[in-house]
Amino acid sequence: MGKVFRFDNDVDTDQIIASQYLLFPSVEEMAPHTFESLDADFAANVRPGDYVVAAENFGCGSSREQAPSVLKALGVRAVLAKSFARIFYRNCINIGLPAIVCKDLYDHVQSGDEIELSMSEGTVTAGTQTYACTKLPAHLQGILDQGGLIASLNQD
């Protein structure tokens, strides 16, 4: 089980990690500033295994891979949204952070609720309710399963 951090429509990558932190030497140094403009306490409160839940078009805007990377560095287990902007979505899969389309979850959970994602079942459980997620296309699931795109480059 992990705790929900809930965000609205059209959360852009500048909100996830603002420009002034992008040239910091490492993702670890950027991570404390995650979601700073929307929830200044996010980085302090999120725990490994927690979830980001959002409405439509999550991760729109800049191609900065730092956006999914800071979420992963903070231990976010998965991002569950009604829909994703395409570059953010592709970046998530590439770095091995599950980005899952779940149309019904957002409308039925609040920040602080406990939920559980089952990747293999393609479901999310919140309390007594279970919600279906859209399964990843096989090509993308393959990238995720091997631990991200770079893992394939390290095979002998």
Next chain:
Amino acid sequence: MGMTIAEKIVARAAGVAEAHANDIHTVELDYLMSNDGTTHLTIDMYNNLKHPRIADVSKLVWIVDHNVPCDSPKTAASQKKMRDFAKEHGITFYEGAGVCHQVMIENHVVPGQLIFGADSHTCAYGALGAFGTGVGCTDYLYGMVTGKSWVLVPETLRFNLSGQLGNGATARDLILTIIGQIGANGANYHAMEFAGPGMASLTMSDRIAICNLCVEAGAKTALMEVDQVTLDYLAAHGGREPAACFSSDPDAKFEKVYDIDLSTIVPVVAKPHFVDNIVPVSDCTGIKINEAFLGSCNNGRLEDLRLGASIIKGRKVAPTVRFLVVPASREVFLAALKEGILDTFMEAGAIVMNPNCSVCWGSCQGVIGEGETLISTGTRNFKGRAGHRDSFVYLGSAATVTASAVKGEICAPKDL
């Protein structure tokens, strides 16, 4: 079955006869562009590979443009890492030459290519009939190591343009209007293709402005047909030859077709904090501003500066306003210098700066403080995009921005 421009470019890059929307293809990339926003992280990942290697160094172009000149020791370290790596490996490298997309279009991109850029506005290359798309640094690294990547072929939204722009409207007003109409995710995963008789009246600068902003509707890429305007531009920029010139087939499948009469477009602004929050300029008249920005890969070309200069000549920047004028490239800067345009801005009290991304990305020059308002020709107006998280960014054309800088509040040139 007919193909769209996007499908034809992917087919060419994949070395197959046909490609169709929603197919996944492995493609050979023509260029891989990266800038100082993420390259330091790409290098760290490269150095951690078991067998680090570069497939074809001639495909890589690295451009320092986001923080120029550098603003802090941390940024300096990240840029030095990029500079040193480029030198060590013989990567084509620019620094201070301008915003990455403008530099790519002036020097490298040709029609028919498939290009990955580690920057979302890579879709600008559609102005030259090339398929440019933004990627993160992991995708970039994979392409750098293998020379290849995978592409999900996008469905196409086709925009048939007719008539000519009037009413004081510019190409930027056109694309902002389209984004307002279809929404910030209206083209998510799609290619946006522009065609029709209205194209003939659009300059290369106009076309870049249109394609560049398509990612603000979520588009994967933007595309235009190659015509005489394209060929003249290529001839004037190093005499580059197209790799291939594509048009969509008459029986190509478009997910949706929009017909737009350019003469109906009016000057608009995008209000905070979303690019699709579009209203006519007249709805925002009177909103006080603290800063105005004329520049960026979207609207910092010679034509934009000429337009601004024609409005501000003989006038002064309002005493309450900082007006930043930032040509998009060294080529643009030099041309503006020779035409006396920069003199005009300086005499009016503007702050003319070196080519770079500037306040459009909100980390370097000219960031705005708490409660302040900026009107900008930049690409985005997200919350905090230009500085403090509690500040406000309005997006408008070069004409609207310059007129607003003079008046100290949002207005159109006719209101001066």
